[in-house]
Amino acid sequence: MAFVQQDEQLSAGSLVRGWFRTLYGVLMGSMTALPGLVAAVLGLGVMRMTEFELGRIARFGQGAHADPLTAGRCRRYLGVRWLVGGLGAGVVLMLMLYLMTALSMVTAWLFDGKWGLVRDGDVVDTQLILIAAVPGTLLIFVALAGVSGVAVLDRWLATTMLGRSQQTLLRQRVAELTSTRAEVIEAIDDERRRIERDLHDGVQQRLVALGMMIGRARRARDDQQLRELLRQAADTAGAAIDELREVATRVYPAVLDDSGLDAALEVLAERASVRVEVANELRGSPGTALETVIYFVVSEAVTNATKHASPSVVEIAVRTDGDEIAVVVSDDGVGGADPSGSGLSGLARRVKAVDGDFEVTSPPGGPTRISARVPCA
Known part of the structure; x- marks a missing residue:
């Protein structure tokens, strides 16, 4: 009382x-x-x-x-x-x-x-x-x-x-959420199709080749041919395992749940084929949903840079800016990145789903700067 x-x-x-x-x-x-x-x-x-x-x-x-x-x-x-x-x-x-x-x-x-x-x-x-x-x-x-x-x-x-007025803002908000939901569903479908292509064109083809090598090894007439076929089969199996692990990481990295965003970004930098510098200034975890968005923004940006821009270094910066988290990935490559491409447009939809902003600046000749801002409240 x-x-x-x-x-x-x-x-x-x-x-x-x-x-x-x-x-x-x-x-x-x-x-x-x-x-x-x-x-x-x-x-x-x-x-x-x-x-x-x-x-x-x-x-x-x-x-x-x-x-x-x-x-x-x-x-x-x-x-x-x-x-x-x-x-x-x-x-x-x-x-x-x-x-x-x-x-x-x-x-x-x-x-x-x-x-x-x-x-x-x-x-x-x-x-x-x-x-x-x-x-x-x-x-x-x-x-x-x-x-x-x-x-x-x-x-x-x-x-x-x-x-x-509040009514107008509410109607606009409902329209934005409806559009965002449709875009997220579209992004999920695009991601599924990409995973299917990776499995079909990569892992599946290597497993078929592995089966053929094992069959040839069973029909080998001398030990030298058998050893050579078994070596090729072992190399193919290792490549299939690596590619399957890469596909699984693109679906969702287990290290993100096990060790957090900082460790996931470090692993991403170690696996990249170019030099990647990471500056993560976040003091604590912003939550699983935001960590996932931040990781995939960085991952897709690094992947695009290594495949198309031929940079000497990729710089990653994650910091808190007021009530938002700012993510910037920049490289010194050739530039010319297309924001309407499947990868970057999917990232834009993913960021928009958490009420964030996404921007790509990539003039011909470089440099390329991919930035995202997501609310951390």
Whole structure:
């Protein structure tokens, strides 16, 4: 029971603090209404004034959803916002008037000892005072609620004239998620087809050749031919095992689960046919899903570089940048990487599936820079 009462007290305290914060924001907005109107009429400093208003709204309440600002839209916004600022000033003045009236009544009672107003030595009837107190209390409540209403109207106006509403953002988000889901399914199907080609053209062909060598060894007529065929069979079996291990690593590296991202990147660098330098600045694990995305971005970028760019070195950098993780893979190869290719486009879809950004910069002649940013919150 004590815990419940404490939570209620904390909640009431936060509500009171939030209301006073809203009051400060409305007061500041009422003071900037006239300067904003002057800026809109003269067309001077409208973007800076609008940025100040958006910062004020975000600081003393919930931020408005604004698109990139333009001078024309800022001027129209400031030309209308002064009405909201004037409304806020009126609500605050009305609240102060009601509170001062109530304070005068309480003061009269404290100093005269009666619930009444002293007028020429007479005291007004207490019943009349009580009757007047009821609508007075309601007016004070309406004024208190009006402060929050002005703040909501202020945020709505900024969102309507400078950005997009919550409903629009929600519809866009649903559309993005629907598109991302379809792209992820397509990427999974592409990955399956690539695995099938690797198994069919690589491992399967080596196993067929291995079977043929074993058959020839069984029909060998002398020991020297038998030993040669067995040596070839052993080499083919080893190559098939290596290629099968490579396919399995491309599907999902076991070292990522066993030892984490740092070890997986080191193994990737060791297996590469070119020199790979890894700089992983992550302090802890961002989670299995993000580690998988980061690993495959690096893996595909290194594979593309070694196959097509002929670089002397590939540099990998993974670091935290605010609430995001930045991954950059660069090489000094010949450049000309195609972002619409199956490998890089699949990476873009994989990164987009976790609300990340993917970018490829590869001019002819190099260098190539593949970067991804994924949210780590």
